[in-house]
Amino acid sequence: MNVYFRNMRTKDEEKKQALFEATVKTVNDIGFAASSVSKIAREAGVSSSTLYVYHKNKEELLVSTYVEIKKKISRALLGNYDETLPLRDILRRGWYNMYVWISENQVYYDYVEQFASSPFRARVNHDVLDRYFLPIFQVMEKGIEQKIIKNVKRPLLSAFMFHPLTRLAAVQWCQGVELDENDIEIAFAMAWDAIRF
Amino acid sequence: MNVYFRNMRTKDEEKKQALFEATVKTVNDIGFAASSVSKIAREAGVSSSTLYVYHKNKEELLVSTYVEIKKKISRALLGNYDETLPLRDILRRGWYNMYVWISENQVYYDYVEQFASSPFRARVNHDVLDRYFLPIFQVMEKGIEQKIIKNVKRPLLSAFMFHPLTRLAAVQWCQGVELDENDIEIAFAMAWDAIRF
Amino acid sequence: MNVYFRNMRTKDEEKKQALFEATVKTVNDIGFAASSVSKIAREAGVSSSTLYVYHKNKEELLVSTYVEIKKKISRALLGNYDETLPLRDILRRGWYNMYVWISENQVYYDYVEQFASSPFRARVNHDVLDRYFLPIFQVMEKGIEQKIIKNVKRPLLSAFMFHPLTRLAAVQWCQGVELDENDIEIAFAMAWDAIRF
Amino acid sequence: MNVYFRNMRTKDEEKKQALFEATVKTVNDIGFAASSVSKIAREAGVSSSTLYVYHKNKEELLVSTYVEIKKKISRALLGNYDETLPLRDILRRGWYNMYVWISENQVYYDYVEQFASSPFRARVNHDVLDRYFLPIFQVMEKGIEQKIIKNVKRPLLSAFMFHPLTRLAAVQWCQGVELDENDIEIAFAMAWDAIRF
DNA sequence: GATGAATGAGTGTTCATTCAT
DNA sequence: CATGAATGAACACTCATTCAT
Numbered sequence: 001m002n003v004y005f006r007n008m009r010t011k012d013e014e015k016k017q018a019l020f021e022a023t024v025k026t027v028n029d030i031g032f033a034a035s036s037v038s039k040i041a042r043e044a045g046v047s048s049s050t051l052y053v054y055h056k057n058k059e060e061l062l063v064s065t066y067v068e069i070k071k072k073i074s075r076a077l078l079g080n081y082d083e084t085l086p087l088r089d090i091l092r093r094g095w096y097n098m099y100v101w102i103s104e105n106q107v108y109y110d111y112v113e114q115f116a117s118s119p120f121r122a123r124v125n126h127d128v129l130d131r132y133f134l135p136i137f138q139v140m141e142k143g144i145e146q147k148i149i150k151n152v153k154r155p156l157l158s159a160f161m162f163h164p165l166t167r168l169a170a171v172q173w174c175q176g177v178e179l180d181e182n183d184i185e186i187a188f189a190m191a192w193d194a195i196r197f
Numbered sequence: 198m199n200v201y202f203r204n205m206r207t208k209d210e211e212k213k214q215a216l217f218e219a220t221v222k223t224v225n226d227i228g229f230a231a232s233s234v235s236k237i238a239r240e241a242g243v244s245s246s247t248l249y250v251y252h253k254n255k256e257e258l259l260v261s262t263y264v265e266i267k268k269k270i271s272r273a274l275l276g277n278y279d280e281t282l283p284l285r286d287i288l289r290r291g292w293y294n295m296y297v298w299i300s301e302n303q304v305y306y307d308y309v310e311q312f313a314s315s316p317f318r319a320r321v322n323h324d325v326l327d328r329y330f331l332p333i334f335q336v337m338e339k340g341i342e343q344k345i346i347k348n349v350k351r352p353l354l355s356a357f358m359f360h361p362l363t364r365l366a367a368v369q370w371c372q373g374v375e376l377d378e379n380d381i382e383i384a385f386a387m388a389w390d391a392i393r394f
Numbered sequence: 395m396n397v398y399f400r401n402m403r404t405k406d407e408e409k410k411q412a413l414f415e416a417t418v419k420t421v422n423d424i425g426f427a428a429s430s431v432s433k434i435a436r437e438a439g440v441s442s443s444t445l446y447v448y449h450k451n452k453e454e455l456l457v458s459t460y461v462e463i464k465k466k467i468s469r470a471l472l473g474n475y476d477e478t479l480p481l482r483d484i485l486r487r488g489w490y491n492m493y494v495w496i497s498e499n500q501v502y503y504d505y506v507e508q509f510a511s512s513p514f515r516a517r518v519n520h521d522v523l524d525r526y527f528l529p530i531f532q533v534m535e536k537g538i539e540q541k542i543i544k545n546v547k548r549p550l551l552s553a554f555m556f557h558p559l560t561r562l563a564a565v566q567w568c569q570g571v572e573l574d575e576n577d578i579e580i581a582f583a584m585a586w587d588a589i590r591f
Numbered sequence: 592m593n594v595y596f597r598n599m600r601t602k603d604e605e606k607k608q609a610l611f612e613a614t615v616k617t618v619n620d621i622g623f624a625a626s627s628v629s630k631i632a633r634e635a636g637v638s639s640s641t642l643y644v645y646h647k648n649k650e651e652l653l654v655s656t657y658v659e660i661k662k663k664i665s666r667a668l669l670g671n672y673d674e675t676l677p678l679r680d681i682l683r684r685g686w687y688n689m690y691v692w693i694s695e696n697q698v699y700y701d702y703v704e705q706f707a708s709s710p711f712r713a714r715v716n717h718d719v720l721d722r723y724f725l726p727i728f729q730v731m732e733k734g735i736e737q738k739i740i741k742n743v744k745r746p747l748l749s750a751f752m753f754h755p756l757t758r759l760a761a762v763q764w765c766q767g768v769e770l771d772e773n774d775i776e777i778a779f780a781m782a783w784d785a786i787r788f
Numbered sequence: 789g790a791t792g793a794a795t796g797a798g799t800g801t802t803c804a805t806t807c808a809t
Numbered sequence: 810c811a812t813g814a815a816t817g818a819a820c821a822c823t824c825a826t827t828c829a830t
Binding site for chain 3: 810811813814828
Binding site for chain 2: 789793
């Protein structure tokens with residue numbers, strides 16, 4: 001009855017959510033290139049004209065989906081953030097959070113990878129996105145000041161701290177290889193070895 | 198007549214080459230999703246029907262282009278390979294070769310990234326491709342035996358040895374950041390710190 | 395309460411007026427073919443659903459807009475009508491009125507032209523419209539009786555009396571040609587030469 | 592058998608012609624605004640993708656159809672052109688030719704009217720088109736020099752010489768009114784009265 | 789081997805209109 | 810009265826591919 005009386009003519013957070021999930025799933029299933037507006041709409045259970053009620057056009061749909069996931073990732077990364085911990089532990093916790101999140105949300109992460117290697121990446125305001133990850137960057141700055149972390153150009157730090165992680169967690173990487181908790185601990189140690197003073 | 202036939206052969210190889218370059222350029226310019234057979238053919242200066250003389254279909258075109266680039270990369274990586282050098286130096290030379298190659302051939306590398314994050318990746322026989330990179334893997338195995346390199350699951354090694362490098366070389370990563378020879382040396386040192394025993 | 399209701403009435407009439415103007419402006423700006431209900435509504439500052447409160451559907455909107463303009467034209471044509479004047483002067487005044495009106499209201503006239511050459515023209519009751527122009531036709535009948543005007547089939551008279559005028563006043567006709575008061579006087583003389591006995 | 596063996600893969604003048612006729616017919620039947628590429632293609636008996644083999648896009652289809660008809664009209668107007676005739680007779684012949692042509696080809700003329708009152712008119716190079724009608728304009732110039740025709744701004748001359756004619760011949764004008772040869776003679780006399788010195 | 793013609797199926801997007809609020 | 814949400818149908822156009830030449 002609830003369903004019967006559901007307001008079909010009021011903008012629907014559920015529908016927006018459904019489009020978000022459908023976008024991710026479709027890109028995962030058939031790839032960025034093959035993901036058409038109509039396929040995404042069908043997956044979401046709405047007509048493709050309805051999609052345009054919620055999104056200006058395809059680009060905006062794809063970009064907003066990307067931004068949404070990036071926010072989720074930053075929230076995952078910074079969950080349990082405790083700046084009283086020793087610096088290495090802060091990073092380890094972030095690393096671990098992120099590993100777990102990506103492992104459990106590979107569909108989202110796969111979307112991010114496909115999006116980021118497409119020309120759509122140019123359509124995102126990266127400065128705004130980076131702000132979500134600011135605390136981690138600040139921790140690293142502090143580490144540099146305290147001569148705990150190598151004083152090198154910043155992109156080098158992320159390239160070693162976080163980039164290998166994404167590869168390890170990514171679905172296509174671990175074909176046939178199982179990484180257990182111990183491996184993750186080891187991997188973090190390697191990342192730390194790379195950046196520590 | 199000899200000349201005549203040779204001429205024909207040359208012409209053919211030229212066209213195949215033109216299609217290869219056109220594929221890379223088109224994907225670079227407008228992205229994987231927007232790269233259509235006819236656009237690629239136009240870029241190559243042939244009709245799209247001609248493309249089908251050289252490639253069974255679009256997928257085969259994209260896959261073979263990917264494989265071709267991967268071979269180029271392996272050749273670059275292993276250029277100047279000298280197994281009499283100390284292990285660290287072998288890796289450093291490979292690292293450096295690859296950095297230079299990617300920097301100078303970002304169009305190819307961009308293609309690889311877009312391809313590898315698309316579902317087409319499943320269409321490639323990765324075992325065959327990996328074989329091109331075998332010498333490097335063998336070097337690492339030797340390092341492990343000699344307790345110079347950490348004895349960890351193999352994917353962890355590549356994740357730290359080579360993956361950060363690709364990010365550093367990638368055009369979109371270094372927006373505004375200039376990496377000089379010194380930085381590259383530092384970056385290699387970081388990779389080495391990550392994997393060394 | 396009186397005020398309250400009157401206010402509502404005013405508001406309504408304003409919206410209807412806004413839709414009328416928006417229809418004309420939109421058709422002028424982008425043409426009949428490209429003028430959609432939603433664009434017209436947006437131009438009028440109302441939602442497209444609201445448009446349907448005032449007009450049964452798109453056709454009725456376009457037709458009623460046409461009829462409205464035709465009324466305006468007839469009012470312009472017959473302004474200052476004075477049947478005591480000599481016949482030629484009555485026509486000259488009408489001619490002049492109309493020239494001025496079209497020149498000053500080319501957006502309306504452009505709409506009329508686009509509408510009249512479209513199949514929508516079949517949807518208008520022309521007999522009713524013609525009635526608005528009756529006085530002019532009656533003047534011409536009197537002229538025929540008095541052997542001042544040629545006794546020819548009536549469409550011939552309008553074809554020479556009024557049709558050239560619309561062309562001369564139309565924006566697209568006079569590209570680069572400036573017609574001054576004197577030219578208009580000459581033009582009327584030509585029309586008069588065509589129809590006079 | 593001829594039909595059976597007809598070459599289906601060679602560009603086909605017949606098909607181009609069919610598209611031309613289909614464009615005119617469709618616009619006539621349902622109007623400019625409602626004439627879609629797919630309807631025109633269906634009318635022509637080809638798929639709408641095939642239409643794009645022959646025309647770059649809808650605009651080019653519509654414009655080229657317009658230009659084609661204008662050429663036909665100029666050919667009709669100037670048929671039997673004989674500059675040794677007295678000036679009035681040259682014009683009368685042109686007038687008559689045109690009346691006959693429009694009467695017999697009202698579909699084409701209706702297309703012209705709809706096109707010319709649409710914003711597409713701006714897409715045509717009018718100077719080039721005018722050139723087709725040059726001889727008639729030159730005749731009028733000669734008439735002015737010889738003081739046979741009024742020396743007034745040129746648009747006034749065409750407005751009275753040719754514009755009433757198009758109205759008289761146009762299908763929608765003569766609803767219920769039959770114009771016979773005599774009426775046409777009279778109409779030309781009226782036009783001549785308008786422009787003669 | 790090379791290509792222009794051909795097309796059914798699809799693209800992203802807008803359409804006119806309805807309906808619940 | 811006014812409107813935002815909703816949609817099936819249509820839009821102009823491109824797709825990957827085939828085929829006759």
